[in-house]
Amino acid sequence: MSRSLLSLRRLRATLLLIPTATAMPTANAAPPSELLGSYQTQSGGTQPVPSRGQQFFNASHGHEWTCATCHGAIPTQTGKHAATGKAISPLAPAFNPERFTDAAKTEKWFRRNCNDVVGRECTAAEKADLLAWLLTLKP
Template identity: 65%
Template sequence: MNCATFLRTAGLLLAVSSPLLSPVQAATPADLLAGYTAAAGVPASAARGQKLFTTPQGREWRCASCHGEAPTQAGKHAATGKPIGALAPAFNPERFTDAAKTEKWFRRNCNDVMGRECSAGEKADVLAWLLTLKP
């Protein structure tokens, strides 16, 4: 790893783990994936991410309950009915471009679905799967 890559990864890890400590909020989905994967210490798995997204995780809701079975299309919040834009970055270029916002929504949604925060590995897996979805 060259120096520039190391510094970028270190900065992303800081932004991903403590967004309030980092002035850098803009990111790309690939940057966030790299940060989550590095924090997890294991390669991300799109297959695990798809399974986590589509199957119940011990609570009533699944990720797909609000984001839809196909996160390439708009969803709707299961309780409020509020519209939710497509989750897959290829279908909604605003997704996963702000580390603080990404962390906020992972924290909130993982708690709703799993009753706890997602691990870095789980975030990496879901994001890896979402990045495989192309138009």
């Protein structure tokens, strides 16, 4: 097979994959309210309390860092990681539409951040309270 024909076939195969690859991130996307409902179900149906979520966000839980340490006292603005200095996009979904739309990514970050802040994994009720509070923050 000629080199140009082979290159053309590779290019065509690549172009056919582009729509699939770009659609993949949104294929698993769901509104944050669905994730909130999932946490509420996991917590035994307990109604989330936004004020508890705000308190959880600002509390030290006996450790050096709070959620606000990196995400900022106002999670509607860009935060900054306390150790690395890396910028962190706003946490509130109204200010960052990608937040809390991917359950796997959300769980990954809850696991890491709860370990740093609380010293354990957060409970479903804590996640529900926190997300309920973040959903109240509007532009």
